[in-house]
Each structure stands twice: as C-alpha cells, then as structure tokens.
Amino acid sequence: MDMDYARFALTGPSRPQRDGSRESPSSVAYQKLLDDCILKNSSRILAFKTAPEAPASKLPQFDEPIRPQKKQQRRIPKEPERVLVIHGLLDDNVLNLLDWGSNNVLAIGLEDAVYLWDAANESTKVLQPVEDRGPITCVRWSPDCAVLAVAFGNSDLALIDPATGHFVDGMEDExxxxxxxxxWRSNSILTVGRFDGTIVDYDFRKDDMFICFYNGHRRGVCSLKWSVLSGRYLASGGQDKLVHIWDACMPVSRHHPRQRQWLHRISSHTSVVKAVDRCPTRSNLLASGGGCNDHCVKFWNTINGACLNSIDAGSEVCALLRDKNKSELLTSHGPPNNQLTLWNYPSMTRVAEVFDHSSRVLSLAGSPLGGVVASAAADETVRFWNIFETPKIIKPELPFAQFNVIR
Structure with a gap:
C-alpha cells in the first residue's frame, strides 16, 4: 500500500550479508523494526474490499434443477365480514331486490321500503315509497346513480332521488x-321486463316514453343484462326456461311486432333462468344458470349463439357474478347447502365454497371498488364477503416521466 517502499523494494539492489551465511543481530533488529513500522506485519501489497466468490461446492450443479419459489395463494375467508339482518326480504327467486351502485351505496328492496347502506361511512337510510302499491319487486341504480328505479307489485314504476327520497319521475299503468x-341502457333509457314476458325500452326524457318492444318470451322476464362495452346487445332470461339475445339496432313498434326479432333463442336450460351475467372484458361472452331442475352453468358465444361450455353445479343456480379484475365467476345456490361457489374461468375448477346462509341465496352484488360481494338470502340477511381479489391501485404516471430532460 506504500508506493515509495514498493518502488524501493522492486528496484533497489539487495545488500549482501557480511559473513555470507548469517545476518548480524543489528541487521535482524533493523529488519524487524522496518516490518513493524512500514509493512505492519503484512505481506500483502494489494487489499481486496469485496467478499470472495462462493466455493464451487455451493454453486448449483447442472443436474440439479433450480426450483422457483411458489406463489403465495390468496386466502379466501370462510365467514362473512359483516351481516345485515333485513326483515321483509321476499323469498322469490324471480325478483331482483339487490343492487350496488357506482356511488358505493347498496340498495335492498324490502316488502314495503328500500333500504340503503352506504359502504363508505357505513350509514343507513330507509326510503318509504307510497303505500298501497304492493311489495317492491325490483331495484336498479342508474349508471350515474342520480336516480334509483323501483318497481312495485301493482305494475307501477318510480324513479327516486336517493338524496331527498322524492319521486323524480315514474309510470303508472294498471x-x-x-x-x-x-x-339501464343509458342514464335516461330504462329496459323493463314484465311478468307477462314483454320487454320494453322507455325514455323518460320524452312525453311518449315508449321506444321499442322485444317480443319473444312467453312467461315472466326475470333477468336483463346489456352488453358492457357496446351497449347494443341485450340478454334476457325468463320463467319459460329461455335465454334471448337481442339487437338494439332492430327497433320494433308495439303495434306492429315482428314474428321473429331475436338474434338467438337459447332453449338448453330445463328450468327458470334468472342467473344471467356478461363478461366485463369480452362482450361476446354470456353466462347463464338454471334453476332447481337444471343445476347447470352454461357459457354462450353471443355472436353465433354457440354453447362454449356447460358445468353441473350440483344445485339450483340463483345468481351469477363475474369478477371485473380477474377471470373468476361466483355463483349462489339453493338447497341443500345454500352455498356460494367461486370458479376459475375458463377451466371451471372450484376455487372455494362458503357455507353460512341458512336459506337459498337469491341475489349477488359486487362492490364498485372490487373485492367485496354482498349476498342476499331468504333467511332475511345480507352478508358481505371479501371473496374477489382486490385490484392493485396503480399510481398515475407523471406527465413526461419518460423524458430525463425537457428543453
């Protein structure tokens, strides 16, 4: 480490010993003092600051495969995070009494009132509609959550402002x-499915609210789903065991209906079809579930009407819900187990099953934030499950972040 001494030791002439065989005591003492002061009892000139490499015995051999680390599996809880006891929830599988809006408020239709639960602050509110209209049969938030559509047993339809509880608009026809x-087809156009099998589009901005008529079902229409991406195609399931796929670009007058208006009529189910849901990322993929005499979950290509897959779920399929962030499907069932089943799509292998309801699970609704699912059952409870994978929050990238210098 001493460059002056190193130069002298390399270039200087070595001095011969006086007697030619052994050094004098003074020379030995001087050499020892020189070693202590200059070389500091070290024979190394260069010092390595980094750690030495691992010996060859520690390195993986070519005949030993390197095992990748296993991915940590997501834990799905077997018990609900919260339970709401709701008195007055009707035990009818053809009704739609649960909806979770984009405003993070869950609407629950009871026999004579609408129960609102705000997930953000965990507050509750009860809307009391006008009496003598019969039990509530369906509730549905508009896309912007400005109004809540409520249907009654006497065929009345009301649009309610959730902030004030007042009626904004409606329709009465005995x-x-x-x-x-x-x-909802849009924030102003509402599609209505009735007990007699009729499906009608209404535009509440017009005096004559009727837009078009869909003729095909022979009994009650208990499920309606518009395509998420295009908003052009409508899927409907009914008590007549049929599933129809409609094109909104083929409007039909109520006074001059076509004999055949649907794009595809699916008659493979052997029971009531109330469980219908579309894939949030693929508009041409539709899932449907059969009732107590069917037990099947089927997948359809809405372009050509072909059946892509059919799975026997083992019991009545009351509701379907697709995960918005992952290829998973949640189904709710009736007796004997009244369970929720989580499926992996497209393999349709069971990921998990949860058993907590004591009666059949009538409806499912997913949180707009992802992760949490609400299930309403005939045991007059609404249970919240953290069953879907919570999406990761991606921080927005700063503008021009890919540039190091901006001139």
Missing part, C-alpha cells in the same frame, strides 16, 4: 303486468 327485472 293494465300492465308487474315488473320483474330492470336494466
């Missing part, structure tokens, strides 16, 4: 059949 299902 000659119409009761409403079983609702689906």
């Amino acid at each position: 000659n119409q059949a009761p409403v079983l299902s609702l689906a």
Whole structure:
C-alpha cells in the first residue's frame, strides 16, 4: 500500500550479508523494526474490499434443477365480514331486490321500503315509497346513480332521488303486468321486463316514453343484462326456461311486432333462468344458470349463439357474478347447502365454497371498488364477503416521466 517502499523494494539492489551465511543481530533488529513500522506485519501489497466468490461446492450443479419459489395463494375467508339482518326480504327467486351502485351505496328492496347502506361511512337510510302499491319487486341504480328505479307489485314504476327520497319521475299503468327485472341502457333509457314476458325500452326524457318492444318470451322476464362495452346487445332470461339475445339496432313498434326479432333463442336450460351475467372484458361472452331442475352453468358465444361450455353445479343456480379484475365467476345456490361457489374461468375448477346462509341465496352484488360481494338470502340477511381479489391501485404516471430532460 506504500508506493515509495514498493518502488524501493522492486528496484533497489539487495545488500549482501557480511559473513555470507548469517545476518548480524543489528541487521535482524533493523529488519524487524522496518516490518513493524512500514509493512505492519503484512505481506500483502494489494487489499481486496469485496467478499470472495462462493466455493464451487455451493454453486448449483447442472443436474440439479433450480426450483422457483411458489406463489403465495390468496386466502379466501370462510365467514362473512359483516351481516345485515333485513326483515321483509321476499323469498322469490324471480325478483331482483339487490343492487350496488357506482356511488358505493347498496340498495335492498324490502316488502314495503328500500333500504340503503352506504359502504363508505357505513350509514343507513330507509326510503318509504307510497303505500298501497304492493311489495317492491325490483331495484336498479342508474349508471350515474342520480336516480334509483323501483318497481312495485301493482305494475307501477318510480324513479327516486336517493338524496331527498322524492319521486323524480315514474309510470303508472294498471293494465300492465308487474315488473320483474330492470336494466339501464343509458342514464335516461330504462329496459323493463314484465311478468307477462314483454320487454320494453322507455325514455323518460320524452312525453311518449315508449321506444321499442322485444317480443319473444312467453312467461315472466326475470333477468336483463346489456352488453358492457357496446351497449347494443341485450340478454334476457325468463320463467319459460329461455335465454334471448337481442339487437338494439332492430327497433320494433308495439303495434306492429315482428314474428321473429331475436338474434338467438337459447332453449338448453330445463328450468327458470334468472342467473344471467356478461363478461366485463369480452362482450361476446354470456353466462347463464338454471334453476332447481337444471343445476347447470352454461357459457354462450353471443355472436353465433354457440354453447362454449356447460358445468353441473350440483344445485339450483340463483345468481351469477363475474369478477371485473380477474377471470373468476361466483355463483349462489339453493338447497341443500345454500352455498356460494367461486370458479376459475375458463377451466371451471372450484376455487372455494362458503357455507353460512341458512336459506337459498337469491341475489349477488359486487362492490364498485372490487373485492367485496354482498349476498342476499331468504333467511332475511345480507352478508358481505371479501371473496374477489382486490385490484392493485396503480399510481398515475407523471406527465413526461419518460423524458430525463425537457428543453
């Protein structure tokens, strides 16, 4: 480490010993003092600061495969995070009494009131509609959650402002059949499915609210789903064991209906089809579930009407819910187990099953934030499950972050 001494030791002439065979005591003492002061009892000139490499015995051999670390599996709880006891929830599998809006408020239709639960602050509110209209048969938030559509047993339909509880608009017609299902096509156009099998689009901005008529079901329409991406195709399931796929670009007058208006009529189910849901990322994929005499979950290509897969779930399929962030499907069932089953798509292998309801699970609704699912059952309870994988929050990238220098 001493460059002056190193130069001298390499270039200087070595001095011969006086007697030619042994050094004098003074020379030995001087050499020892030189070693202590200059070399500091070290024979190394260069010092290594980094650790030495591992010996060859510690390195993996070519005949030993390197095992990758196993991915930590997601833990799915077997018990609900919260339980709401709701008195007055009707035990009817053709009704739609649960909906979770984009405002993070869960609407629950009871026999004579609408129960609102705000998930953000865990507050509750009860909307008391006008009496003598019969039990509530369906509730549905508009896409912007400005109004809540509520259908009654006497065929009336009301749009309610959730902030004030007042009626914004509505429709009263005693000659119409009761409403079983609702689906918003936009913030102003509402699709209504009735007990007599009729499906009608209404635009509440117009004096004559009627837009078009869908003729095909022979009995009550208990499920309606618009395509998420395009908003053009409508899927409907009914008590007549049929599933229809409609095209909104084929409007039909109520006074001059076509004999055949649907794009595809699916008649493979052998029981009531109330469980219908679309894939949030693939608009041409539809899932449907059969009732107590069917037990099957089927997948359809809405372009050509072909059946892609059919799985026997083992019991009545009351509701379907697709995960928005992952390829998973949640189904709710009736007796004997009244369970929730989580499936992995497209393999349709059971990921998990949870058993906590004492009666059949009538409806499912997913949180707009992802992760949490609410299930309403005939045991008059609504249970919240953290069953879907919570999406990771991605921080927005700063503008021009890919540039190091901006001139």
